[in-house]
Amino acid sequence: MLILSRKAGESVVIDGRIIVKIVRLDGDLVKVGIEAPSDVPVHRQEVYDEIQKANREAVTHNRPRTLPKLPQHAVRGA
Amino acid sequence: MSTVVETPQVNTITVRLPLGLLGFEHIKSYWLISNPEEEPFAWMQVPDEGDLAFLVVPPAAVLPDYSPVLSDDDVAFLAIESPDDVIIYNIVTIRPDGTSSVNLKGPIVINRHSMTGKQVVLANSPYLIQHPLGSA
Numbered sequence: 164m165l166i167l168s169r170k171a172g173e174s175v176v177i178d179g180r181i182i183v184k185i186v187r188l189d190g191d192l193v194k195v196g197i198e199a200p201s202d203v204p205v206h207r208q209e210v211y212d213e214i215q216k217a218n219r220e221a222v223t224h225n226r227p228r229t230l231p232k233l234p235q236h237a238v239r240g241a
Numbered sequence: 242m243s244t245v246v247e248t249p250q251v252n253t254i255t256v257r258l259p260l261g262l263l264g265f266e267h268i269k270s271y272w273l274i275s276n277p278e279e280e281p282f283a284w285m286q287v288p289d290e291g292d293l294a295f296l297v298v299p300p301a302a303v304l305p306d307y308s309p310v311l312s313d314d315d316v317a318f319l320a321i322e323s324p325d326d327v328i329i330y331n332i333v334t335i336r337p338d339g340t341s342s343v344n345l346k347g348p349i350v351i352n353r354h355s356m357t358g359k360q361v362v363l364a365n366s367p368y369l370i371q372h373p374l375g376s377a
Contacts, residue, residue, distance in 0.1 A: 206364075207364055210346075211362070213346075214362060214370060216264070217334065217347070218262050221295055222265070222294070222295055227296070230279060234303060
């Protein structure tokens with residue numbers, strides 16, 4: 164991991180096209196601004212990890228014999 | 242005299258995900274397969290890898306008042322001009338023990354006109370990544 168020190172208002176450039184800026188320091192909280200092309204997804208890591216894990220758990224090679232039950236109000240024809 | 246056997250029409254349409262799904266970023270395109278017998282569930286299947294697929298469901302079938310708030314970036318990315326442009330599918334997990342859940346925190350938001358979509362992360366919403374469903 165490359166570790167750099169930045170003051171509020173300073174930035175880091177990645178791959179010549181992604182800019183990470185330290186917008187503000189607020190006690191324990193660092194406000195980070197990210198400029199990236201729209202084909203570069205940016206996520207908070209902990210949420211990314213959880214959703215990635217959920218996606219991997221969900222992908223299936225087999226078709227289930229029965230599908231989950233949905234809440235009653237959603238029953239077709241009701 | 243001939244007998245006409247009516248088979249349910251399975252509808253298949255291609256959905257492009259330029260950024261893929263989280264953890265599956267290399268897969269940019271899926272077949273969205275809807276079988277009327279499985280409604281409202283549908284399948285997002287990886288083209289040419291017939292056995293790799295995600296079970297999905299429109300969130301209104303789970304939570305009628307589901308209202309994800311999209312960021313300006315996501316709206317721009319998907320070229321959304323009005324709520325009518327949007328269709329949403331959420332990924333369902335069925336576990337080996339038969340319990341199941343649906344990911345309401347990471348919906349797949351699709352522009353119905355371009356059939357281009359994105360898995361959006363609703364970071365500040367109260368929705369769960371594992372919203373429980375009834376057992377399969």
